[in-house]
Amino acid sequence: MNGQLDLSGKLIIKAQLGDDIRRIPIHNEDITYDELLLMMQRVFRGQLQSSDEVTIKYKDEDDDHITIFDSSDLSFAIQCSRILKLTLFVNGQPRPLESSQVKHLRRELIHLRNKVNSLLDSLEPPSESVPESTNPETGT
Secondary structure (H helix, E strand, O other): OOOOOOOOOOEEEEEEEOOEEEEEEEOOOOOOHHHHHHHHHHHOEOOEOOOOOEEEEEEOOOOOEEEEOOHHHHHHHHHHOOEEEEEEEEOOEOOOOOHHHHHHHHHHHHHHHHHHHHHHHHHOOOOOOOOOOOOOOOOO
16 A cells, blocks of 8 residues: 555545635535535634525636535536535635734725825816806896
């Protein structure tokens, strides 16, 4: 024995959540969507909560991300490839944002807003003193 696992013919799931990619050999291909979701919560423990809205997508032969909505979609995906490349989207995002990331993003956006406002202000023509208008009816 050469110390290598025999994974020939086995299903391999490569799951990605943000920068984190996990490789999971699957011994029972009759996995349901709910079982897959529970597996992802265990694999990405601390990053996925049971209350999170998770969307699972796989990459097909054209490198398109196809949504897995139920066990039927999952079975079809497994039939397409022995290596199933999954990407998890949490609450509409490719990965959950940490509070420090949100703060940093907010600071960056405020900085950009201020820069844009400054540029817009510099493009405005100098204001001229406008003579006070007279009321045509009264002549004042």
